[in-house]
Amino acid sequence: MGSVIIGKHTLESLTSGMYSDPYVVFREYIQNSADAIDGAVSGxxxxxxxxxxxxxxxxxxxxxxxxxxxxxxxxxxxERTLISIGNSKKSARTDRGFxxxxxxxxxxxxxxxxxxxxxxxxxxxxxxxxSGAELAAQLSSGTAEDAAAADVLQNIYTVDTLPERAEAHYFRVELEGVDQAAGLFRLEDVLNYIAQTAPVPYDPAFTWGREIESRLQKAGCPVRHFEVRLTFGxxxxxIYKPYRDEFPMDKGNTLTDRISDIELITLTGGDGSPSAVGWxxxxGYLGRIPDKSIRGLRLRKGNILIGDGQTLNAVFKDPRFNGWSMGEFFVVDPLLIPNARRDNFxxxxxxxLLLEQLRGVAAGITKQLRGASLKRNAQLSAALDQTGQVAKAAAAALESGLTPGQKGPLARQLTDARQLVCQAPIHSGADASSQEIAFEELDLLLGTLRGATSYKSINALNHLSHTEKRILERVFNAIFSTGxxxxxxxxxxxLAAFAP
Incomplete structure (x- = not known):
């Protein structure tokens, strides 16, 4: 029987082929470091x-x-450990990278x-x-197409043994000549990726983080996290996980939602023992969470993110509702093994069995968010009523001319009314139309109010800018003050001179 040759192009599959997203280098090396630190602690x-x-x-x-x-x-x-391919001594049951x-x-x-x-x-x-450059040259060469992967590797690396302090213990990885087009130096994107993916702690400002850790500890499933620092210049x-108590629901940060409670959920395996514990x-379930870094239920193994915020869309009957949700499930069952790409199990x-139970979790979330929406439907009606009253009062004040100190309170009332309408749910075309009309009316009144003066005659000069109207108001005040x-x-x- 002839010997089996693993061809050189396997190396291409294991680098650029398997990992299409260059950011996975952060996950791979961080998870290897986490395993090494765990080993150092246990030893x-x-x-x-x-x-x-x-x-x-x-x-x-x-x-x-x-x-x-x-x-x-x-x-x-x-040397043998670092240059071997697929020959790790790590365990799929206990280690993050194996x-x-x-x-x-x-x-x-x-x-x-x-x-x-x-x-x-x-x-x-x-x-x-x-040498990554030499590897690329070997893979692109038209010669030695039947070369074995091991032979290619043998020709592109060097190894040296150098002096070091006996007490030193570490592992370092350096990437030199990094391709700028890969985007690995985009600071904000890198921080965001690591915060979502790595086994880092919750931000100290996230007050629910301490509660989550406490409940997981009481449930017998403490979650390990590691200190990760990044130096740029x-x-x-x-680096901390991106969760926070309160989060914006629109780009202008005029509408926010907040976490009111945390539900701890234990999922079980076939033998009845925990397979995953999550929160x-x-x-308020005000809608789809805009921030992708916290949106969606997520799966983690060894506190490393598996997949992303959309991986569990499939457990919802209406996949978009995962985007309304927030939470993490920490997998503890050793039979649940991440696939090679780490985009699922x-x-x-x-x-x-895990998916079946997660569908039950998703159904519960869907029931809650639908209930919240129905409750807010009544709020839409009440919000529109309040909007009408505030708008009527503002229009009357603008019609008669503002009294001193009246503009500020009216502006706050109009802003609050707009917030109430924004928070109300939209379940039909009629609701959307009513909300749109209310928004337009409130925005028009707020705009008019910004340029309004205490003189009805000046307010009627719509072709003038807000600044011009306020200048005229000061002129009129000066004239009337002379008696x-x-x-x-x-x-x-x-007024005749400024008439359109």
């Missing part, structure tokens, strides 16, 4: 909570680096990929450099 090398994952973006140098203070790799195992292919994810977007590691008690560090950022936020019996018998005739003459 007594680090105290609990003593781990640190540090990322550096240096766009001017075309360099991106990751480092952790985990166990590192022993010198006699480093297939042994993610470490090569960055080869498609940099010219050189460097690994440096040191193991406690060894006075050396291992440095292994892989002179500034270093601590679902109870909100392997489709086994444990996963099908002259000709004040009225002077004002009439000015």
């Amino acid at each position: 007594g090398i680090l105290p609990a909570g003593g781990g640190l994952i540090h990322i550096t973006l240096a766009p001017g140098e075309g360099r991106l680096s990751f480092s952790d203070n985990g166990t590192g790799i022993p010198a006699d195992q480093a 297939r042994g292919i993610g470490r090569l994810a960055a080869l498609s977007c940099c010219s050189t990929l460097i690994f440096e590691t040191s193991y406690p008690g060894e006075p050396v560090r291992t440095r292994l450099a892989i 002179p500034k270093t950022y601590s 679902v936020a109870r909100t 392997e489709r086994n019996q444990a996963f099908l 002259s018998e000709s004040a009225n005739s002077m004002v009439d003459a000015i």
Whole structure:
């Protein structure tokens, strides 16, 4: 029987082919660092909570680096471990990264990929450099099409053993010659991706975060999180999950919703033990949450995001309602295994059972948001009534001329009325039409109010700007303050001059 050859183009499939989104390099290296820190804690090398994952973006140098203070790799195992493909000693049941292919994810977007590691008690560090540029050349070459992947790798890396402090323990990844087109230096996007994907803690300002952690602890499913920092130029950022107590529901931040409670939900596996424990936020369900970083129920394994905020759309009878929802489910069943791309789980019996229970969760959310909408339908009617009263009062004040101190309170009443209409639900074309008419009326009145004066005659000069009207108001005030018998005739003459 002939020997089996794994062709060189397998390397292309394992880099640019498998990971179409270049941002996955952040997930892959962060999850490897998290596993290394867990190993250091369990081995007594680090105290609990003593781990640190540090990322550096240096766009001017075309360099991106990751480092952790985990166990590192022993010198006699480093080369074999780092250059092997799909030959990881990690367990799918306990580790976040276990297939042994993610470490090569960055080869498609940099010219050189460097690994440096040191193991406690060894006075050396291992440095292994892989040429991404040479790999690309080998893959694009028309020669040696039958070359084995192992032979290609053997020719594109170097390894060195260098002195190091015996007490040092770490693992570093450096990407040199990073392709600027990959977008890996876009600070805001990188921070947002890591905040959603990585096993980072909740923001201290998110008061429900402490409650979630407390309830998960009481449920016997504490969730591990890690300190992740990112340095960009002179500034270093601590990264947290993006959830917050209150969140905007429109681009202008005029309408907000907030979390009123957290429901803890335990899902069970075939043997009755927990398969996942999660939290679902109870909100006002005012509509689809605009912020993609917090929108949708999410699945996490080892506190690493699996998929994204749309992955669980399928468990809702109306998929759009996942966009009205917010929450996380932390998978604890070892039979639930993320697939190679980490965009979902392997489709086994444990996963099908999880989906079935998540459909029940989705049905409960749908029932709650429909109930909230029905309740708000009555609010729409009440809001429109209040809008009519406020609009009538404002129109009357504008008709007669504003008295001193009247403009501010009227503007606040009109703004509050608009907020009430905005918060009310829309379930039909009639509702939408009524809301649109109310918005237009309130916006027109607010605009008129901004330029309104205490003189009805000036307010009627619609062709003048707000500033011009206020200047005329000051002129009229000055004329009437003189007490002259000709004040009225002077004002009439000015109005005639400004008439359209």
